[in-house]
Amino acid sequence: MTDSKDTPVIEIRDLHKAYGQLEVLKGVDLVAPRGHVVSLIGSSGSGKSTLLRCCNLLEDSQQGSIRFEGEDVLWKGTGLARHPADRMQVTRIRTNLSMVFQQFNLWAHLTILQNVMEAPVTVLKRDPKEVEEKARHYLAKVGIGDKADNWPAQLSGGQQQRAAIARALCMEPRALLFDEPTSALDPELEQEVVRVIKALADEGRTMLLVTHDMKLAADCSDHVIFLHQGKIEEQGAPAELFGNPKTERLRGFLSATA
Numbered sequence: 001m002t003d004s005k006d007t008p009v010i011e012i013r014d015l016h017k018a019y020g021q022l023e024v025l026k027g028v029d030l031v032a033p034r035g036h037v038v039s040l041i042g043s044s045g046s047g048k049s050t051l052l053r054c055c056n057l058l059e060d061s062q063q064g065s066i067r068f069e070g071e072d073v074l075w076k077g078t079g080l081a082r083h084p085a086d087r088m089q090v091t092r093i094r095t096n097l098s099m100v101f102q103q104f105n106l107w108a109h110l111t112i113l114q115n116v117m118e119a120p121v122t123v124l125k126r127d128p129k130e131v132e133e134k135a136r137h138y139l140a141k142v143g144i145g146d147k148a149d150n151w152p153a154q155l156s157g158g159q160q161q162r163a164a165i166a167r168a169l170c171m172e173p174r175a176l177l178f179d180e181p182t183s184a185l186d187p188e189l190e191q192e193v194v195r196v197i198k199a200l201a202d203e204g205r206t207m208l209l210v211t212h213d214m215k216l217a218a219d220c221s222d223h224v225i226f227l228h229q230g231k232i233e234e235q236g237a238p239a240e241l242f243g244n245p246k247t248e249r250l251r252g253f254l255s256a257t258a
């Protein structure tokens, strides 16, 4: 691992991923420099979630390389993390690349505060008192400081997703991975989550953002990648990509989502 400021947080080269005979990623490159937001757009089934899942080692892959802050973290073939040293690396990577899912996956039997504290206390073995202070801080940051002692079922979808973001932040990760964080929400609740994501982008966090919300991608990304059937069809700065799409496929995609 190097500690150069210029080392990208995430660097993916020529990534190939198949599920059995189904080739899902066919040679994808992606670089997320520190402090940048890289958005992934594309039709359903184009491989966006798979790409995120490969980054934090929820999936293995067959070819190519994935680096996290210069450290090679790619697994080839099956049998993720059989060796104890590998398991430690997996924990470290997942801690540092914290994922927020479309379905917020809060534990129903834990309060909001307990949900946010759970991983830092049980996985990272941090001091519960200190974690509680941080958890309250992040809950306040996403605007639900008053919900700490509620159960997930007592919150709206937008509040639950903000709790899930606070939970990801409480790991104090090096980067956040968002997989369609607003698509399970009613339109009127989307905006409260969009505001939180934009605020995180503004404070210079490194993020990979899979989204169907082109306005969000346009507003907060440094770089946008359009995936089509497991390949990068087009990519660039948001103004360029959205303002002047070059390929027929991207033009078609953007007019269908507008």
Ligand code: ADP
Binding pocket: 019, 022, 024, 042, 043, 044, 045, 046, 047, 048, 049, 050, 051
């Ligand atoms: P996206 O997030 O862009 O909608 P995904 O990455 O979820 O796309 O899926 C890409 C392709 O991989 C789809 O054809 C999907 O059906 C397939 N796929 C995803 N996960 C699995 C899995 N666990 N097993 C088999 N096929 C999968």
Ligand code: MG
Binding pocket: 048, 049, 050, 179, 180
């Ligand atoms: Mg997906």
